[in-house]
Amino acid sequence: MRAGFLLATLLSASLFPHAATACEGPCITGITAAFVGNYSEPVQKVYADIALSITRALLPPTPSAIGLAGRMIEPFLEAYERDAYSRAEQAIFPGFFHGKCQRDGVDPPGCPIPDCAVICGTPGSLVHFYSTLTWIAFNTTADGITDTFRPAHSKPRAQLLQAVLSARRTHARDYHGAFMSDKHVEGVLDDILKKDVGRDGLAKECQKGGDALGACSWKGPMVEFISTFP
Numbered sequence: 001m002r003a004g005f006l007l008a009t010l011l012s013a014s015l016f017p018h019a020a021t022a023c024e025g026p027c028i029t030g031i032t033a034a035f036v037g038n039y040s041e042p043v044q045k046v047y048a049d050i051a052l053s054i055t056r057a058l059l060p061p062t063p064s065a066i067g068l069a070g071r072m073i074e075p076f077l078e079a080y081e082r083d084a085y086s087r088a089e090q091a092i093f094p095g096f097f098h099g100k101c102q103r104d105g106v107d108p109p110g111c112p113i114p115d116c117a118v119i120c121g122t123p124g125s126l127v128h129f130y131s132t133l134t135w136i137a138f139n140t141t142a143d144g145i146t147d148t149f150r151p152a153h154s155k156p157r158a159q160l161l162q163a164v165l166s167a168r169r170t171h172a173r174d175y176h177g178a179f180m181s182d183k184h185v186e187g188v189l190d191d192i193l194k195k196d197v198g199r200d201g202l203a204k205e206c207q208k209g210g211d212a213l214g215a216c217s218w219k220g221p222m223v224e225f226i227s228t229f230p
Contacts (some may be wrong), residue, residue, distance in 0.1 A: 091137075097125055
């Protein structure tokens with residue numbers, strides 16, 4: 001997580017008093033925005049890797065090829081970014097964390113803060129089930145990436161294929177005899193943008209920290225941030 005982003009978000013949260021005993025308003029928007037912000041760099045790397053795969057498999061071996069593939073992929077990254085916040089908010093609140101923690105009108109120990117062992121819509125519940133929260137954020141982000149390339153015969157995918165074919169025709173002499181039919185090119189592109197392209201690519205980035213979501217946990221700063229909400 002970028003330190004500047006976390007600091008700015010923490011300061012923003014401290015400016016507004018919270019009387020609610022559930023994650024509402026600034027709590028929902030702040031936590032959702034924090035996860036979306038945390039994932040911005042890994043997501044950009046996933047799209048960059050997809051562009052690199054297209055370059056290596058289908059574009060001419062020229063210095064401009066990587067930049068060309070990057071421009072081809074840009075609309076898909078922009079589509080992801082347009083939906084990232086709303087998708088994440090819906091998955092976290094109310095997708096999993098919602099409602100009051102009370103049982104028979106009484107708050108269980110640690111509820112609503114600081115560590116609530118009941119699944120409900122409070123900061124303490126998010127802290128207690130933080131591992132689940134990180135997987136919700138990961139799955140939502142991975143699915144968001146994959147969905148930008150779906151369906152396979154969508155207009156953006158067709159435009160991407162045509163851009164690749166056009167580049168191959170323009171630079172035909174640079175392939176040194178590596179001919180592919182248009183149908184073959186389409187098949188290779190489909191393989192690159194396979195069913196789980198988002199999940200596979202994001203898992204590769206997140207596993208750099210060692211365990212399953214080592215580099216995409218941000219547990220220390222995120223638990224500290226979540227705990228600023230009452």
